[in-house]
Amino acid sequence: MPRKLSGLLISDFTLDVLKSFFSNQMDSSSYDVRISPFGQKINSFRHSPHIFGTEPLDFVVVWNQITAVIPSFQRILCFEEVSQQELLSECDQFISAIKEASTFSRYFFVVNWALPGYFRGYGPVDLRKSNGWQHALLTLNKHLAQELAHIPNVYLLSSERWLQIVGEKACDPRLWYMSKIPYDMGVFKLAAEDIKAALRACLGGSRKLVILDLDDTLWGGIVGDDGWQNLRLGGHDAQGEAYADFQRALKSYQKRGVLLAIVSKNQENIALEVFDRHPEVILKKSDFVGWRINWKDKTENITDLLKELNLTQEAAVYIDNSPIERARIQESLPGVLVPSWTQNSLLYTKAFLSLSCFDTAFVSDDDQKRSQMYLQEKDRSSLRAKAPSMDEWLSSLNTTITIEPLTTTNLPRATQLLNKTNQMNLTTRRLNEGEFLKWSQDPSHRVWIFRVEDKMGDSGLTGIASFACNGQEAKIIDFILSCRVFGRQIENAMMETLIREAKKLKIQKLTGVYLPTEKNIPCLEFLSERCGSTKISDHTFMWDTKKDYPRTRFITVKEVETFNL
Numbered sequence: 001m002p003r004k005l006s007g008l009l010i011s012d013f014t015l016d017v018l019k020s021f022f023s024n025q026m027d028s029s030s031y032d033v034r035i036s037p038f039g040q041k042i043n044s045f046r047h048s049p050h051i052f053g054t055e056p057l058d059f060v061v062v063w064n065q066i067t068a069v070i071p072s073f074q075r076i077l078c079f080e081e082v083s084q085q086e087l088l089s090e091c092d093q094f095i096s097a098i099k100e101a102s103t104f105s106r107y108f109f110v111v112n113w114a115l116p117g118y119f120r121g122y123g124p125v126d127l128r129k130s131n132g133w134q135h136a137l138l139t140l141n142k143h144l145a146q147e148l149a150h151i152p153n154v155y156l157l158s159s160e161r162w163l164q165i166v167g168e169k170a171c172d173p174r175l176w177y178m179s180k181i182p183y184d185m186g187v188f189k190l191a192a193e194d195i196k197a198a199l200r201a202c203l204g205g206s207r208k209l210v211i212l213d214l215d216d217t218l219w220g221g222i223v224g225d226d227g228w229q230n231l232r233l234g235g236h237d238a239q240g241e242a243y244a245d246f247q248r249a250l251k252s253y254q255k256r257g258v259l260l261a262i263v264s265k266n267q268e269n270i271a272l273e274v275f276d277r278h279p280e281v282i283l284k285k286s287d288f289v290g291w292r293i294n295w296k297d298k299t300e301n302i303t304d305l306l307k308e309l310n311l312t313q314e315a316a317v318y319i320d321n322s323p324i325e326r327a328r329i330q331e332s333l334p335g336v337l338v339p340s341w342t343q344n345s346l347l348y349t350k351a352f353l354s355l356s357c358f359d360t361a362f363v364s365d366d367d368q369k370r371s372q373m374y375l376q377e378k379d380r381s382s383l384r385a386k387a388p389s390m391d392e393w394l395s396s397l398n399t400t401i402t403i404e405p406l407t408t409t410n411l412p413r414a415t416q417l418l419n420k421t422n423q424m425n426l427t428t429r430r431l432n433e434g435e436f437l438k439w440s441q442d443p444s445h446r447v448w449i450f451r452v453e454d455k456m457g458d459s460g461l462t463g464i465a466s467f468a469c470n471g472q473e474a475k476i477i478d479f480i481l482s483c484r485v486f487g488r489q490i491e492n493a494m495m496e497t498l499i500r501e502a503k504k505l506k507i508q509k510l511t512g513v514y515l516p517t518e519k520n521i522p523c524l525e526f527l528s529e530r531c532g533s534t535k536i537s538d539h540t541f542m543w544d545t546k547k548d549y550p551r552t553r554f555i556t557v558k559e560v561e562t563f564n565l
Contacts, residue, residue, distance in 0.1 A: 002564040005058040007033040008105070012068040014038065014180045018061075023190030029196065038180075052104035060105040061195060062160075066113035066140070069094045076136050077119075084556065091140050097146045102154050107202045107361075109195060109308060110148060111140045114159040116171035117342065125507060141419070148524045154434035155198055155361065179455065197356035202273035202431055204419035207357040207368070209311055210250065210259065213301060213320035214264040214271055214293070214355065217282070220345060221245050223442050224266060228273050234280025237378075239345050246348040247282035254287055257367030257372060258358055261307070262291035263301045263318075289374040297326055299332040309374060310383075310483040312422065312519060317357060321345075362416035366460035376457040377484055383456075394554040396488060397454040401493050402558045406440045406447040413461045414449055417480060422446055423520040424486050424526070425480035426512060444469045446505075447478070450498055459485050465494045467510065474502055478522065486522065493552040494544075502545045514539040 007022070009015045013037050022031040027305050052060070052382040053310055072082045097410035112138075120126070126413035129135055148154045163170040166186040175181040180328050200206065203413045208348045215222045220232025220239045225395055234244040254260050260283070264271060271293050275285045286345050292301035298320075306316060313335025318325050321341060330338040342351050352531070360367075380397065387393035415433045422428065422538055431439065440447045450463030462482040465516055467474040476498065516539065527533055 005032045006055070007031055007059045007061065008036060008057055008061045009033060010036045010054075010060065010064075011174075012039050012064050013182050015063070015188075017181065017185055017188045018063075018192055021189055022196075025052060029199070029273060039206060045359040052101070057105040057111060059195075059199060060101065061109045063102075063111040063191075064249040066115075066137070069139060069524065070113075073136060073140070076131055076133060079131075081131055082136075087140060088143055090548060092147070095144065098148065098154060099151055099546035102151055106153060106435070107199065108151075108154045109157050109198060110144070111157045111191070112144060112160050114163050117168070118164070118171070128321050152437075153435075155202075157194055157198065159191070160185075161186045162194075162227060165190060187301065193356060197359045198361065199357045200357075200432060201361040202417075202419070202432065204421075205314075206420070207315060207317050207359050209259040209261060209289075209306075209309070209316045211261045211263050211305065211316055211318045211336075212254070213252070213322070213325065214262060214266060214274075216345070217319060217320045217348075217460060218247060219274065219278075219281075223274055224270055228270075228278050228515070231274065233274075233277065233278060240280075242348060243345045244280055244282055246345075246352065249349045249352050251282055251287060253358065254371055255368060256363075257360075257370040259283075259289045259371055261288055261291060261305055261309070263298050263305060264291075264293050265295055265298070266293050268293040281305070286375070287371070289371055295395070298336070300331060302336065303327065310423075310486070317355070319352070327454050349353045362412055362419075364461075366413055367461065369458075371442070373457065373459055373484060379456050380454075391554070394428065397456070398556075399454040399488065399490075400556045400558065401490065401553060402451040402453075403497055404449050404451070406437070406449055408437070410449050410461060411437055414464055416460065417464055417482065418478070421480045421482060423483050424479075424481040424491065425517075426523055426527075427515045428517050428520060429478070432502075438467070442468075445477075446501065448494075450481075450490065450497075451493060452490055463490060463494055465498050467498060469505060469507060472506065472508045473511050474505070474507045479512065490554050491526055492531065492550075493555050493557055496549050496552055499543055499545055499549045501512070502543075508545055509545040510538070510545055512541045514541070 005090055005195065009018060019033050022033045024154065067077070071089065072086050072090055075082050098108070098110060102384075111347050112394060115133060119133055122129055126134045127138070145156050148156055154515040157219060163183075166184055169184045170187050172180060175184070212218060215224075221230060222242055223231060232240045232243060234240050234390075245268065250260060263292035265525060272285060275281055275283065290305050294301070302316070302318065306313065313333050317334075317337045318326070318329050319339065319341065320329075320339060321343065323341075326338050329336055337357055339351070339355060342348065366373075383396065385391045387396065404410065411433055415431065418436060419430050425522050439445060445468050447466040449461060450465070452459040452462050459482075462485045464478050464480040465476070467476045479494065481494065512527065512533070514520075516524065527541050528535065533543055536542050
């Protein structure tokens, strides 16, 4: 059973309602959340750090009213003149306190500031006037976002979104006067959901594949009965426009790194004709990393598709207009997320954009190329099927590995890989950017980053290996490889690198201790069978660096940059 995530809620108003939503037994994670003393502001914690406790917290949430941390904003609310310099100076003090406090927690969430909708200020000139309420609020929130972006483990959450969704009831003055609660319960419920989603993202739990039905899901109508010419898609038609907009939303997520696939009960050639011939179709066949369009059970098709993509159920989301099909998938594939789906196609885009399962704490260039990388992998698989042998296939790929140390440039993507990789992962440890960088800077630690490319394309940053030195011995801490490149001897080249670098450091014995999880059995199989190790116990492996490790064939390795000892 996973351990509880420890959290602290900091505010100048009552947060008991927010805390209650972390005790929801329906949630898959468990939390141990406490609240700071009533009326506390983050600024005061520099004088009382004991509030955080003796052990590092998993997360902290800071949610203060703007007048509590920006005193001069109260004067603006009284229509007094306040210089922007004074406002930003007070904001910088708040940011400085956040920076200090963020060291007490792995993940630190700050809620930005919002005003109730009934605050009108100067009316039509409020956004134009520098001392207008909304103008000052925008200025402060923008400054807050820009400055917090430089602190790796700090994330900004949007309270405006919560207030907008709840609407007129979001801020009830009666709640404040009676119990010092400024917001309706619905606001706190949304806040808890966003905090949990942010934690999942930080811990590598974001979903990355959308599996879609076709008829009455991507378009209106049954293509096998109606023909592609008579489908409701685009045009001057409410439902047609809604389906086109839903496809646009899916396409936009595909551009940010979410993969798209199809599982549909249909005749393949007829269904695919829509993507080739319909004049208003947004998505094309090249936007999908795979499909299963046939009359088989969808459970079988999804399982087969996930196997082809080398993804687990926990990576996938299934969208289908049929409640019967959704129930079938939910029951037979419990790891796949099957959101409740509206029967009204006019609400499809809203329903999709409201999903929090795609929230991410890391954004890299590789994310935007993910779909292209998976399509390249299909080309490799096709080439593999035609090759007379594994050796000839590997030789034909012309694979090049570039090895580099961990730097501030590759740190975001490396941290993302560290937190999201499950199958080829020796210890499955999870660190934020600051923790990973700090660990790598220890003189006894070494980290190598691996980039892979071949004639099919660039697979990007796909591997991490590290060890900790102790005299003439070293222990492997991380051995991580993306499932997209596993099985092409990249893992052997990584092990060869570790042994070669250990020799340079006069290390005689290299050990690795495998920490089992539900998903990292492929790593155990590699250690046991294909990496030249000596098995010390069920989960402990050793390499004698005095022995030569076989050179990896078929791969060109660019030299490792020199580390300062």
